[in-house]
Amino acid sequence: MEATGIGVWGVPLAIFAGAVRVSTPFIFVSLGEAITERSGRINLGLEGTLVFGAMTAYGVAVMTLSPWLGVLAAMAVGACLGLLHGFICKFPKVNDIAIGIAMMQFGLGLAFFLGKPFIQPAAPKLPAIAFGAWSNLPQIQAALNINVLFLIGAALALLLWWAFRNTRVGLILRVVGDSSDAARAMGLNPDTVRLLATAAGGALAAIGGAYLSLYYPGSWNEGISSGQGLMAVALVIFARWNPIGCFLAALLFGGAGALGPALQSVGVTKGYYLFYAAPYVLTLVIMVATSSPTRSLAGAPGALSITK
Amino acid sequence: MIVGEIHAPKSIPAVGIETVEMTMRFGSFTALDHVSIKVPAGTFHALLGENGAGKSTLVKCIMGFYHPTSGQLQVDGREVTIASPRDAAAHGLGMVYQHFTLVPSLTGAENLVISRAHVPAIINWSKEKKRLSAFMETMPFDIPLDRPVSELAAGEKQKLEIIKQLYLGRRFLVLDEPTSVLTPAEADDMLGLVRGMTERGELTVLMISHKFHEVTKFADAVSVLRRGTLSGTGKVSELSAADMAAMMIGDVKLAELDTRLPVSPDALPVLAVKKVKAPDRTGLKPIVIDDLVVRSGEIVGIAGISGNGQKELSEVLAGQRTAEGAVIVKGKPYGATRLETRANNVRFIPEEPLNNACAQKMTVTENLAFRTFDLAKDGSDAIWLDARGMKKRATALITDFKVKTASPASPIAALSGGNVQRAVLARELSGEVDLLIVSNPCFGLDFSAVAEIRARIMKARNAGAAVLLMSEDLDELMEMSDRIIVMSDGKLVYETPTREADVAVIGAHMAGHH
Numbered sequence: 001m002e003a004t005g006i007g008v009w010g011v012p013l014a015i016f017a018g019a020v021r022v023s024t025p026f027i028f029v030s031l032g033e034a035i036t037e038r039s040g041r042i043n044l045g046l047e048g049t050l051v052f053g054a055m056t057a058y059g060v061a062v063m064t065l066s067p068w069l070g071v072l073a074a075m076a077v078g079a080c081l082g083l084l085h086g087f088i089c090k091f092p093k094v095n096d097i098a099i100g101i102a103m104m105q106f107g108l109g110l111a112f113f114l115g116k117p118f119i120q121p122a123a124p125k126l127p128a129i130a131f132g133a134w135s136n137l138p139q140i141q142a143a144l145n146i147n148v149l150f151l152i153g154a155a156l157a158l159l160l161w162w163a164f165r166n167t168r169v170g171l172i173l174r175v176v177g178d179s180s181d182a183a184r185a186m187g188l189n190p191d192t193v194r195l196l197a198t199a200a201g202g203a204l205a206a207i208g209g210a211y212l213s214l215y216y217p218g219s220w221n222e223g224i225s226s227g228q229g230l231m232a233v234a235l236v237i238f239a240r241w242n243p244i245g246c247f248l249a250a251l252l253f254g255g256a257g258a259l260g261p262a263l264q265s266v267g268v269t270k271g272y273y274l275f276y277a278a279p280y281v282l283t284l285v286i287m288v289a290t291s292s293p294t295r296s297l298a299g300a301p302g303a304l305s306i307t308k
Numbered sequence: 309m310i311v312g313e314i315h316a317p318k319s320i321p322a323v324g325i326e327t328v329e330m331t332m333r334f335g336s337f338t339a340l341d342h343v344s345i346k347v348p349a350g351t352f353h354a355l356l357g358e359n360g361a362g363k364s365t366l367v368k369c370i371m372g373f374y375h376p377t378s379g380q381l382q383v384d385g386r387e388v389t390i391a392s393p394r395d396a397a398a399h400g401l402g403m404v405y406q407h408f409t410l411v412p413s414l415t416g417a418e419n420l421v422i423s424r425a426h427v428p429a430i431i432n433w434s435k436e437k438k439r440l441s442a443f444m445e446t447m448p449f450d451i452p453l454d455r456p457v458s459e460l461a462a463g464e465k466q467k468l469e470i471i472k473q474l475y476l477g478r479r480f481l482v483l484d485e486p487t488s489v490l491t492p493a494e495a496d497d498m499l500g501l502v503r504g505m506t507e508r509g510e511l512t513v514l515m516i517s518h519k520f521h522e523v524t525k526f527a528d529a530v531s532v533l534r535r536g537t538l539s540g541t542g543k544v545s546e547l548s549a550a551d552m553a554a555m556m557i558g559d560v561k562l563a564e565l566d567t568r569l570p571v572s573p574d575a576l577p578v579l580a581v582k583k584v585k586a587p588d589r590t591g592l593k594p595i596v597i598d599d600l601v602v603r604s605g606e607i608v609g610i611a612g613i614s615g616n617g618q619k620e621l622s623e624v625l626a627g628q629r630t631a632e633g634a635v636i637v638k639g640k641p642y643g644a645t646r647l648e649t650r651a652n653n654v655r656f657i658p659e660e661p662l663n664n665a666c667a668q669k670m671t672v673t674e675n676l677a678f679r680t681f682d683l684a685k686d687g688s689d690a691i692w693l694d695a696r697g698m699k700k701r702a703t704a705l706i707t708d709f710k711v712k713t714a715s716p717a718s719p720i721a722a723l724s725g726g727n728v729q730r731a732v733l734a735r736e737l738s739g740e741v742d743l744l745i746v747s748n749p750c751f752g753l754d755f756s757a758v759a760e761i762r763a764r765i766m767k768a769r770n771a772g773a774a775v776l777l778m779s780e781d782l783d784e785l786m787e788m789s790d791r792i793i794v795m796s797d798g799k800l801v802y803e804t805p806t807r808e809a810d811v812a813v814i815g816a817h818m819a820g821h822h
Binding site for chain 2: 169178185
């Protein structure tokens with residue numbers, strides 16, 4: 001422990017670094033899901049979109065040697081999967097949740113099928129910015145080496161928060177999500193708005209996948225996702241459909257996930273596996289604590305099928 | 309051109325309309341038969357008629373939702389073709405619906421701005437707010453625009469709907485039963501302001517209504533529809549309420565209320581609610597009922613604006629909402645289980661019976677059997693359904709309560725609102741009834757159904773049932789109840805015997821002035 005030079009301070013530092021590292025996919029998926037849900041539809045298929053995005057980004061990065069082209073390609077296929085979900089949900093009597101689960105399995109299966117050739121080759125990684133260059137402690141340098149996608153995600157959360165109030169698109173999205181009838185009375189077509197919102201949500205979720213395969217852990221294999229796409233849906237509800245809330249929830253979740261490895265690094269050897277469950281336990285506890293059987297969910301979009 | 313979209317009301321004059329021989333056929337059914345009405349600019353015109361008389365068909369033809377089979381529409385004396393609601397808007401015609409079309413989670417200002425035809429991609433709120441407040445200064449209404457619409461009172465929402473139409477430059481407004489969710493005071497306030505605008509020539513109004521006192525007080529002229537034809541029209545000053553009622557229903561005989569039997573002074577309390585406390589729908593405020601007693605053979609009316617805890621109270625009584633305190637029926641604690649309900653002869657008629665008291669896709673016969681299907685003839689638990697008995701009983705009830713249905717085997721959702729309500733009454737009022745809890749039984753029903761349903765409830769009262777009647781319609785409570793209790797903000801705030809009741813005092817308590 002003396003060798004590290006910062007002792008127990010390594011724990012909060014590792015949690016911070018872990019929060020940044022682990023939260024990035026959650027940020028993108030939950031922001032994407034926030035857009036979709038604000039329009040009054042749930043896309044549970046984002047787990048499939050995430051994995052498919054991871055595969056696409058990796059494959060394109062391997063072939064073009066440009067990680068950013070990989071990200072763009074992932075966004076494109078993510079948007080396509082979103083469009084497919086939105087298109088199917090346009091038909092009457094189609095349940096968006098059931099379609100989401102089908103889309104999730106479809107995305108996973110297709111990604112594993114098409115991704116077989118990319119398990120071996122190595123792809124170029126996404127860049128990070130070294131905010132810790134001023135320090136000569138390797139731990140601080142490592143912790144402050146912040147990936148660019150995280151910064152983009154933070155900016156995007158702010159942008160979305162602002163856009164929901166101050167832009168035409170944002171207001172239209174909220175109108176459609178709150179009341180299909182009011183939207184129709186205004187001459188808006190709720191199905192079209194939801195179709196586009198689902199596509200945008202899919203594109204963002206695929207960026208989360210690109211981060212997984214191109215930055216951390218930074219390789220493509222079938223076990224790349226550990227349910228980030230599904231947990232992000234829970235984060236959106238926990239964040240009450242607020243983009244900044246999504247960002248903070250993702251950070252909290254990432255931080256909790258880093259607890260196990262951080263404790264292990266300072267020499268806690270017993271029971272640290274239990275801490276790997278911390279994010280899930282935390283989510284459960286928070287969901288239970290902030291929900292109530294006698295009161296409806298504040299801030300929920302009125303047209304969402306789970307709030308009806 | 310964005311600035312030019314918002315006009316002060318005086319800068320555009322009111323728009324007058326006239327329908328000439330307007331006819332609308334759906335297949336072989338004539339919904340509207342050569343109806344000609346004239347609404348000159350700057351007047352307040354009332355449109356009366358029963359459900360299905362063709363009021364909404366006429367209005368939808370004017371607003372471009374329907375294309376009339378024949379006949380024409382004139383706007384300011386010129387014939388126009390209205391192909392869609394958009395065309396109607398371009399001619400300055402607007403409509404305020406019975407149900408609110410504002411988006412609940414958006415603020416008033418957001419609702420107004422997003423409803424415009426051209427919204428800038430990025431909204432400059434400081435500029436918009438300045439413009440909105442300048443616009444609001446020209447309006448007689450005073451509404452906070454910076455709060456989410458869901459936080460506004462019903463009267464404020466209704467005013468905001470009207471403001472929205474004026475903001476969009478509409479100067480002929482159809483108001484579809486605009487006061488159905490307002491207190492008497494809110495309704496008078498709102499209609500008075502609208503009336504003022506018509507007198508100043510800023511607005512023309514066509515109001516669909518069934519409240520004669522509003523028509524008499526605020527409208528200049530009235531047109532009455534019956535079964536798709538114009539059955540009468542004239543200046544309000546020259547017509548009495550009886551004349552208008554005759555035009556509306558023709559010579560149909562309405563069911564009459566039984567004479568009210570006096571409540572005997574030693575009538576036993578059937579329902580007692582003591583110190584009940586339950587969270588309301590939002591979970592933020594509790595509803596608190598300290599003491600509510602309903603005796604055998606009386607109707608206790610609960611007045612109040614919707615959303616002041618009536619629904620929660622009825623849920624507590626139905627066992628759908630857990631509460632602290634005691635609900636006592638016939639002297640014993642009551643937990644609203646099926647056994648207790650049956651033992652005490654408690655019956656329920658919730659609001660919106662199709663959603664709250666029926667299984668929509670099950671047949672009329674099955675729905676009528678909900679209270680009895682699990683009882684064998686000797687009163688023990690039944691194992692097998694007695695299909696033949698159920699059918700026989702259903703047929704008898706359908707005849708007895710005049711439920712109009714294609715067959716007892718039709719799904720109950722296929723029935724009209726009045727007939728669903730009759731079917732539920734048939735189920736709940738057959739057999740012994742000691743306690744009857746009723747919520748808004750006549751909402752949205754026509755004259756004959758309303759008269760019939762009120763007569764049935766009165767009959768149950770005279771037969772000795774204790775009746776708790778929750779209603780948003782004060783006229784109904786004044787007609788039916790022995791005592792009226794006002795509920796406001798989750799509490800019972802005022803009680804009066806109906807024969808000494810003063811509508812103004814009740815209204816003030818409903819509005820929270822107590």
